[in-house]
Amino acid sequence: MATAIPKVKWLLRSSMTCRLQKFFKRAYSSQKLTNAEVRQKRVELFNAEKERQMGLLTRVEKIEVRHKGVPEECTLIMNKDLSTPFNCAMHIHELLMTRSALALVNGEPWDMHRPMERDCELQFLHFQDEDSRILNNAFWRTCSFILGHVLETAFKDEYYVELCSFPPPNVSSGSFVYDAALNLGDWKLSQTELNCLSRIGYRLSFADLRLQRLQVPVSVANEMFADNRFKAEQISAIAAKSKSGSEVTVYRAGDHIDLSSGPLIGSTSQIGRYSVCAVHDVESPTFGKLQRVQGLALPTQLTMHSWTYDSILRPRAAKLNTGPIPVLRNLQAQGDLPAH
Known part of the structure; x- marks a missing residue:
């Protein structure tokens, strides 16, 4: 019995040491967090959320996009919540694809790769416009x-x-x-x-x-x-x-x-x-x-x-x-x- 007690104490200390090692290992890992790991996590979350939102579009609806400006004014039939100003530029002229950095959708500044949400008037902006x-x-x-x-x-x-x-x-x-x-x-x-x-x-x-x-x-x-x-x-x-x-x-x-x-x-x-x-x-x-x-x-x-x-x-x-x-x-x- 006398030899059993020290053995039990040793086992308790060993178990506690193991738990402490795991704790400090987790703490050390959190301190060693890298920007590369964090960036990868954000990309995975971004992709998952984008896929979730795309899954909500169960039916493709058409919208009318009226383009104003060079090289010609025209009307395009595009997909609501899917088609972007860049997609419209692809249908009009290669010049618009390469030089257009921003769009105006119904007069509102609009990202080139942001889907359009309704019938609209579309203009393209580039860096050599008179008012930039x-x-x-x-x-x-x-x-x-x-x-x-x-x-x-x-x-x-x-x-x-x-x-x-x-x-x-x-x-x-x-x-x-x-x-x-x-x-x-x-x-x-x-x-x-x-x-x-x-x-x-x-x-x-x-x-x-x-x-x-x-x-x-x-x-x-x-x-x-x-x-x-x-x-x-x-x-x-x-x-x-x-x-x-x-x-x-x-x-x-x-x-x-x-x-x-x-x-x-x-x-x-x-x-x-x-x-x-x-x-x-x-x-x-x-x-x-x-x-x-x-x-x-x-x-x-x-x-x-x-x-x-x-x-x-x-x-x-x-x-x-x-x-x-x-x-x-x-x-x-x-x-x-x-x-x-």
């Missing part, structure tokens, strides 16, 4: 979205980047922005490293990634962004401002998915020069210390002398952008801070 303000805003918003793609894919697995949000596009500021927690410790990015980030963004133009829009229920959005403490806090505030009060809009380009109310341009192939110019430390009363990453880009259709771009515009884009700092309480009032 709507398209410029969509372009800069897209560049911020792509900057999120760059930041989540550029660093090794041990650096877990958490995207926070980007302010509304402001062309006069000279730079587009993404505020994020890079979690790099004392590492300050050098100009060489900023150039490496720039090349990642520039290469996306050759990938010709389409910007896909999807409205998802809050429950799906919460699951998508459960691993991002900033996005998780923003979702309910964003949903409250939606028409239904219970949905948020996400966009996808390749394996990158982020919150945005849009609209965004049609494809990454429409982004020409792309530069990450500076990283500044900023402080949010709600989210704490963040890094404000700033960039500069040009559409593929527009050309500029390299001296003007590198010697005038890039130094300007590197100066601290004074756009709104992300604060959670502002989401209720403005609705424009979380990647909108």
Whole structure:
């Protein structure tokens, strides 16, 4: 009996040690979460939700789309909730497919790959239009979205980047922005490293990634962004401002998915020069210390002398952008801070 008691104690300690090891293993695994794993999870959720929504379309209905503009005005019979402005461009002229970055549907800015919902009048927008303000805003918003793609894919697995949000596009500021927690410790990015980030963004133009829009229920959005403490806090505030009060809009380009109310341009192939110019430390009363990453880009259709771009515009884009700092309480009032 005397020898049995120590043996029982040893078995208890062994069992407890095993449970503690499993606990710490789980905790360690959660700390070692990588951006690649999180991005893959979001893609799977996006695909599943899109498939679910497509399954709700049990009958194909026709709509009448009246195209206005060059090369000719015409009327197309398309599929409700399936056909997009890009599909219409395919039926009209190849030029519209390649240069159109945004559409107007009944006068409302509309993504090129967003299905149309009713009979409508359709116009296409490109970067050489006389009045390109709507398209410029969509372009800069897209560049911020792509900057999120760059930041989540550029660093090794041990650096877990958490995207926070980007302010509304402001062309006069000279730079587009993404505020994020890079979690790099004392590492300050050098100009060489900023150039490496720039090349990642520039290469996306050759990938010709389409910007896909999807409205998802809050429950799906919460699951998508459960691993991002900033996005998780923003979702309910964003949903409250939606028409239904219970949905948020996400966009996808390749394996990158982020919150945005849009609209965004049609494809990454429409982004020409792309530069990450500076990283500044900023402080949010709600989210704490963040890094404000700033960039500069040009559409593929527009050309500029390299001296003007590198010697005038890039130094300007590197100066601290004074756009709104992300604060959670502002989401209720403005609705424009979380990647909108």
